[in-house]
Amino acid sequence: MGFFSVLLKASGVFAVYLVGTWLYNLYLHPLAKYPGPVFWRASRLGYMKSLWSGWLHRDVKDLHRQYGDIIRIAPNELSFARTDAFHDIYSNRGAAPAFPKSLVWHDKQPGRPMSVLNAIDPKVHARFRRAIDPGFTERAVLTQESIVQEYVGKFISKIRSMADANPDKTAVVNVVQWYNYVTFDLIGDLGFGEPFGCLDSEGYHPWMAIIFNSLKAATQFATLRFYSPLDTMLQAMMPASVKKMADEHWQLAVDKLDRRLKLEKDRPDLISPVIKRNKEVALGEGLELGELQATASLIIVAGSETTVTTISGITNNLVRNPDKLAKLTQEVRERFPTEDAITLTALKSLPYLQAVINEGLRLCNPTPVGVPRIVPSGGGTVSGHFLPPDTFVNVHPLALSLDPKKFHDANAFQPERWLDAAKTNPKSPFYNDDLAAVQAFGVGPRSCVGKPLAWAELRLILARVVWAFDLQQADTPNGVVDWDSQITWTVIEKKPFDVKMVLRKV
Numbered sequence: 317m318g319f320f321s322v323l324l325k326a327s328g329v330f331a332v333y334l335v336g337t338w339l340y341n342l343y344l345h346p347l348a349k350y351p352g353p354v355f356w357r358a359s360r361l362g363y364m365k366s367l368w369s370g371w372l373h374r375d376v377k378d379l380h381r382q383y384g385d386i387i388r389i390a391p392n393e394l395s396f397a398r399t400d401a402f403h404d405i406y407s408n409r410g411a412a413p414a415f416p417k418s419l420v421w422h423d424k425q426p427g428r429p430m431s432v433l434n435a436i437d438p439k440v441h442a443r444f445r446r447a448i449d450p451g452f453t454e455r456a457v458l459t460q461e462s463i464v465q466e467y468v469g470k471f472i473s474k475i476r477s478m479a480d481a482n483p484d485k486t487a488v489v490n491v492v493q494w495y496n497y498v499t500f501d502l503i504g505d506l507g508f509g510e511p512f513g514c515l516d517s518e519g520y521h522p523w524m525a526i527i528f529n530s531l532k533a534a535t536q537f538a539t540l541r542f543y544s545p546l547d548t549m550l551q552a553m554m555p556a557s558v559k560k561m562a563d564e565h566w567q568l569a570v571d572k573l574d575r576r577l578k579l580e581k582d583r584p585d586l587i588s589p590v591i592k593r594n595k596e597v598a599l600g601e602g603l604e605l606g607e608l609q610a611t612a613s614l615i616i617v618a619g620s621e622t623t624v625t626t627i628s629g630i631t632n633n634l635v636r637n638p639d640k641l642a643k644l645t646q647e648v649r650e651r652f653p654t655e656d657a658i659t660l661t662a663l664k665s666l667p668y669l670q671a672v673i674n675e676g677l678r679l680c681n682p683t684p685v686g687v688p689r690i691v692p693s694g695g696g697t698v699s700g701h702f703l704p705p706d707t708f709v710n711v712h713p714l715a716l717s718l719d720p721k722k723f724h725d726a727n728a729f730q731p732e733r734w735l736d737a738a739k740t741n742p743k744s745p746f747y748n749d750d751l752a753a754v755q756a757f758g759v760g761p762r763s764c765v766g767k768p769l770a771w772a773e774l775r776l777i778l779a780r781v782v783w784a785f786d787l788q789q790a791d792t793p794n795g796v797v798d799w800d801s802q803i804t805w806t807v808i809e810k811k812p813f814d815v816k817m818v819l820r821k822v
């Protein structure tokens with residue numbers, strides 16, 4: 317038999333296999349009854365195409381509008397736009413543990429140690445969380461206040477000097493860039509004992525560019541695991557330059573942590589509690605050096621990009637809604653006659669600031685795609701639906717947040733929906749809003765460890781900014797950001813965003 321006839325036969329067999337699989341997926345698969353577009357239900361290609369374009373967050377939200385609250389977005393994956401699904405998927409329920417993460421999304425990088433994010437086994441994950449949680453509690457954040465204030469203060473004085481140098485006392489600032497500087501320096505200090513030097517140099521540290529680029533590559537690469545062993549083959553074929561970049565990035569984290577560990581002093585940061593615990597507990601109960609290196613490195617990414625996205629989104633909404641901005645500014649300035657009175661504790665008692673941040677997390681959730689899990693062996697029930705093992709399941713944050721059935725005026729920035737008056741007054745248009753549908757920090761044992769720190773940063777940066785400056789929309793090409801026009805690689809890829817910051821007259 318000639319080569320071409322073998323090729324032809326092989327192609328024929330493959331075509332029959334493909335069509336057979338598609339037909340099975342559409343009509344005989346245990347998830348066949350769930351609605352969704354044919355292309356997405358028959359094979360994973362629809363999902364892949366959307367994810368690789370960066371539009372998965374928006375596409376799945378639109379599919380929910382078209383097909384309902386529970387939709388099939390791949391042969392073995394369901395997406396939920398239902399509040400009760402948070403608890404069913406992500407929480408421990410009595411003796412039943414939360415649904416596990418899958419290796420597709422959360423396997424560790426080959427040859428690298430495990431971080432808290434890749435600890436898929438619940439017992440190992442619990443060991444990680446016992447080690448790092450003490451550095452992240454509300455109380456711990458208060459002990460870290462001097463570090464947080466130092467960088468936020470430096471950020472404000474830099475902008476103040478820029479504005480002061482102009483006759484109109486105004487600085488037009490790309491706030492995405494500056495929020496990046498302050499959050500990276502801050503988390504660098506808390507996570508590694510030294511800042512990245514962004515505020516001093518008024519520029520990005522080379523590590524940050526690597527992080528921005530690697531988020532896209534890591535998201536796309538993870539999806540190749542759906543077609544294993546394609547991922548292993550491509551990994552082997554990865555250009556030496558990419559491997560070198562990844563190695564340099566890792567080495568930087570190793571060196572930074574090494575310097576922090578050599579400090580040998582108890583300082584109020586995220587590392588001290590881990591070191592302290594390592595000394596107190598039995599061998600194997602604390603974190604190994606590699607695990608700490610990987611977790612510290614993860615914290616830099618998880619703790620900066622997310623916060624920057626949220627605060628940029630909030631600022632965007634504030635300058636577009638001058639009445640809301642005025643309310644917030646008034647609340648902050650009335651509550652704090654002097655700048656140094658703005659403390660983390662005092663900031664907790666500002667209801668409008670709290671409402672503004674909650675509304676920002678609803679509309680500008682930095683991870684709008686959600687966090688997928690898989691149904692464990694033996695199957696599991698989500699929103700009353702019993703599902704077969706190995707089904708991918710996910711609650712889709714964007715579909716929930718923008719659901720007009722869950723939120724009055726769902727697409728609009730309305731901090732008022734979070735105020736007590738809206739929750740207690742049946743006449744309020746927001747009275748029936750389903751506020752529990754917004755869970756930007758996740759739910760259950762794997763939810764965000766950095767939530768108290770994130771809230772502290774969001775409150776402090778926002779309050780200090782509106783205390784010191786009158787904000788206005790900038791009349792530059794980057795003065796208006798259409799938030800929904802930004803693509804997502806696990807987190808939103810933010811466009812530059814200029815804001816006019818006018819020194820407050822006192």
Ligand code: HEM
Nearest residue numbers: 432433618619622623626687756757758762764765766770
């Ligand atoms: C607005 C800011 C933030 C948002 C919206 C956010 C959101 C999230 C979400 C949704 C998860 C859960 C992922 C899952 O269930 O699989 C998560 C996990 C995590 N976050 Fe955050 N985060 C924010 C800020 C931070 C900060 C400031 C830090 C650290 C300084 C941080 C560190 C982490 C870590 C280490 C995990 C993994 C926890 C684990 O696997 O147990 N995050 N975050």
